[in-house]
Amino acid sequence: MKPWIKRSLLGLAGATLVLGSLTACGHRMHHGGWGADATPEQAAQWRGKMVDRIAGKLDLNAEQKAKLTVLGDKLHAQRLAVRGGADPHAEVQSLIAGRQFDRAKAQALAQQKTDALRSGSPEVIAALADFYDSLDAAQQQKVRGFIERRRGWGRG
Template sequence: MKRLIKKTLLGLFGGALIVGSLGACSQRGPGGWHAGADGSPEFRARMVEKVGSKLDLDAAQKQKLDVLADKLQAQRAALRGASDPRVAVRGLFVGDKLDQAGAKKLIAEKTAAIQAGSPEVIAAAADFFDNLRPEQQQKVREFMERGRRWGHRG
């Protein structure tokens, strides 16, 4: 049973890390996902509009996508924490030896943030995806299969 819990937590942590990384990598300028918990309303509106046009979403579906974007951004902000995570990781390597207690504490904090916010993110993602038409769901699957943003050149 412990092994299953560890694998589940690792999977959730990895998933949240990937979602946060994708949000960070898709950033093109000031604001957006890098702006923290409040974010850039313009970036979010553009993202919802772009995805909405690619999937041909109706108003109700766009609203569900907006809720999902809110939950993802809140989860990313919770995972990031109050300080720059790069500084926290670099802090583990300042002494002669790796600060194992600090590393365990950092992992525990990140895991707790994932556990706290994941149910809301999963529910919002399910609500959005489950309310798409079959052809829209197929477009989402194809996008995820490609592993990159829509309209990406190169």
């Protein structure tokens, strides 16, 4: 293949990758409290609705519902820690603001996100285990069925 064709294809692939990344980072979820611009009160209200919905489907008692609430709070805190204080869209834009991609800043950003995930994961895992272990066999089977049918909690 001729060199100019290779360069053109690589340039096109690079531009597609950058545009795809910007589009993905620019997309925000605005589901009544889950979005990036939600107030803490809106986020808590949304988590409360999700806990009520899950509690209804699993017929949870008060103790189980309390453990599910703790899990929701831990997941929210983990999400905020991974997201950090900055706007993710602005963070990505800063990587490509100059003439060249800022590799060092991108690596530092990835390390920051990884560290936040690593430090908060034990609490999330403990909360999930406490909740799941508090369920009876029938409720655990319902959870496995939900996950199998929806391939995760977030789809429906």
